[in-house]
Amino acid sequence: MAKADPIADVPDWAETTEQQVLDAALKRVADEGWTARLATRAGAACGLSAGETELLLPHGPADLAALLSRRHDARAMAALAKLDPKSLKIRERIARGVEARLNAATEDEAAVRRLTGFLVLPPNAALGARLAWESADVLWRWAGDTATDENHYTKRALLAGILTGALAIRLASGREAALAFTDRRIANVMAFEKWKATTRLKPSKFLDGAAAALGKMRYS
Numbered sequence: 001m002a003k004a005d006p007i008a009d010v011p012d013w014a015e016t017t018e019q020q021v022l023d024a025a026l027k028r029v030a031d032e033g034w035t036a037r038l039a040t041r042a043g044a045a046c047g048l049s050a051g052e053t054e055l056l057l058p059h060g061p062a063d064l065a066a067l068l069s070r071r072h073d074a075r076a077m078a079a080l081a082k083l084d085p086k087s088l089k090i091r092e093r094i095a096r097g098v099e100a101r102l103n104a105a106t107e108d109e110a111a112v113r114r115l116t117g118f119l120v121l122p123p124n125a126a127l128g129a130r131l132a133w134e135s136a137d138v139l140w141r142w143a144g145d146t147a148t149d150e151n152h153y154t155k156r157a158l159l160a161g162i163l164t165g166a167l168a169i170r171l172a173s174g175r176e177a178a179l180a181f182t183d184r185r186i187a188n189v190m191a192f193e194k195w196k197a198t199t200r201l202k203p204s205k206f207l208d209g210a211a212a213a214l215g216k217m218r219y220s
Contacts, residue, residue: 017056020046022067029111034118036060062127065115068108069131073138075104085143091186094159097139098182101163102170113171132160139163158189 025042032038039060043053057063079100085093105112119128136159145155162185170178 014056017046017048018063018067019071021048021053021057022064022071025064026068026108026111029114034061034065034114039064061118062124065118065124065127066131068111068115069135072101072104072108073135075107076100076135077138077142079103080142090143091190093143094139094162094186095179095182097142098159098162098166099179101135101139102166102175102178105167106170106175109171112167116168116171128164129160132164133157135163136160162186162189 021039021042024045025038028041028045029038032041039057040050040053042064043050043056048056054060076097077100080097083096088096118124119131133156136156139159140155145152147155162182165185166178166182169181
């Protein structure tokens with residue numbers, strides 16, 4: 001019988017410590033703001049030196065932002081696991097997905113408010129867009145989307161915009177206003193898709209082929 005590998009039973013140190021530092025950061029963000037100092041002090045609270053924290057989180061607050069966004073994605077997926085997406089119409093799947101993602105984010109509302117301010121700064125706009133895209137991709141996969149053509153990208157771009165707008169409204173005006181916004185935007189998207197179908201609007205063969213190739217690479 002082969003001997004058990006003791007290393008395999010040890011949780012990944014970096015992943016575990018990242019989550020510990022994120023927890024420490026969430027306790028301090030109201031006072032510190034979403035800053036490099038937040039990362040350093042959160043690391044120190046977990047027993048890390050400044051150098052160790054930089055090794056773990058080389059981009060400081062940007063890495064913390066990604067960790068929090070992905071935690072919220074996972075939290076939303078845990079809530080959605082109670083639903084069978086196949087039992088819902090596609091617009092209902094997206095609406096429930098957005099609602100779950102908003103609920104996940106607002107469990108850390110104070111931190112999300114600070115994070116929103118951080119992500120709207122010009123140097124961080126690309127990070128904000130990437131994280132919104134990731135969240136949209138997670139929700140579309142749960143909804144059962146397997147598109148590999150240009151629709152793979154347009155669906156995620158549209159949903160990323162809905163998620164970003166809905167979160168801003170949730171923070172400013174509350175849950176009901178955010179859900180009403182979501183319903184309107186989904187209706188707009190569905191109307192656009194219907195218009196595309198009736199007008200037979202198609203991308204050029206070149207763009208269609210390129211998008212299909214990228215989509216297949218994405219799912220390979």
